[in-house]
Amino acid sequence: MRHEGLCVSLVPLFNHLEIEDQQKIHSLVTHRKVEKGEQIFAPDGDAQLVIVARGSLKVYQLSTNGKEQLLRVVEPGGYEGESQLFGVPNETLFGEALEKTEVCVLKQTDFSELLLQYPAISVKLLEINAGKMATIQQQTQFLMMERVEERLAVYLLDLAKATGSSQVSIPMKMKELAAFMGTTPETISRKLKLLESKGFIKREKRNILIIEEEQLEEI
DNA sequence: ACATTAAGCTGTA
DNA sequence: TACAGCTTAATGT
Numbered sequence: 500m501r502h503e504g505l506c507v508s509l510v511p512l513f514n515h516l517e518i519e520d521q522q523k524i525h526s527l528v529t530h531r532k533v534e535k536g537e538q539i540f541a542p543d544g545d546a547q548l549v550i551v552a553r554g555s556l557k558v559y560q561l562s563t564n565g566k567e568q569l570l571r572v573v574e575p576g577g578y579e580g581e582s583q584l585f586g587v588p589n590e591t592l593f594g595e596a597l598e599k600t601e602v603c604v605l606k607q608t609d610f611s612e613l614l615l616q617y618p619a620i621s622v623k624l625l626e627i628n629a630g631k632m633a634t635i636q637q638q639t640q641f642l643m644m645e646r647v648e649e650r651l652a653v654y655l656l657d658l659a660k661a662t663g664s665s666q667v668s669i670p671m672k673m674k675e676l677a678a679f680m681g682t683t684p685e686t687i688s689r690k691l692k693l694l695e696s697k698g699f700i701k702r703e704k705r706n707i708l709i710i711e712e713e714q715l716e717e718i
Numbered sequence: 719a720c721a722t723t724a725a726g727c728t729g730t731a
Numbered sequence: 732t733a734c735a736g737c738t739t740a741a742t743g744t
Contacts, residue, residue: 646719673737686720688738704737 506530506552506603510576512623524613528603539594539602546583546607551575554600560591569678571634572597581624583607584614641680650680651690652718655700659709669705 507513507525514521528550533539539549539556549556556573570592573579583589584607605613614621637657641650658667669676677684691707694700699715701708709715 648719683721684737685722685739689720692738 548605550603552601555597665709
């Protein structure tokens with residue numbers, strides 16, 4: 500087991516501050532350990548900022564037919580609920596632990612005061628949220644594409660562009676990739692196999708070598 | 719074209 | 732052994 504660290508010092512939002520400042524923030528948060536499958540927040544709950552220290556947390560809403568629609572997965576260092584700071588109430592979002600997870604909860608009023616007291620946090624918040632926006636943009640870009648095959652091709656090409664190599668490694672479980680692309684693990688498995696049979700890629704587990712970049716772009 | 723269901727396969731605690 | 736994660740095949744929408 501690892502040391503029971505200040506989860507404040509683990510997250511990019513706060514860990515750039517002086518130790519004594521971090522300790523002050525730590526005195527404002529409530530540490531909470533949750534088991535896999537446990538709810539962390541739900542609609543109409545208290546306005547709060549939830550920071551993931553360990554494990555992972557899925558954020559989803561319920562669609563009209565009552566089925567769960569996954570929006571994003573928050574990894575250690577990430578947070579959820581910042582929009583509530585700006586008066587946007589949570590009417591639809593659920594948060595649930597994907598595994599044994601530790602989170603820090605900061606009340607909205609306390610966090611607002613921190614933002615005023617430490618302008619550096621406000622800057623960090625904007626910085627990190629800009630990154631969030633980028634992934635959300637890509638998310639909607641995927642949903643506009645009709646076929647899964649196309650989303651997968653774009654995803655692989657983006658990975659290659661980001662790493663600057665034609666040899667890419669999928670940075671998550673296939674199940675999560677499926678959710679990320681708005682489909683099922685089965686379909687992901689089939690489409691990867693299809694692309695490999697066409698000779699566009701070569702795959703070994705999560706490592707994928709892009710062979711025919713031209714052909715992938717045409718999809 | 720994709721989801722769902724069920725079954726088998728592999729690595730790991 | 733038991734279980735999680737992934738794949739494959741059959742069938743449904």
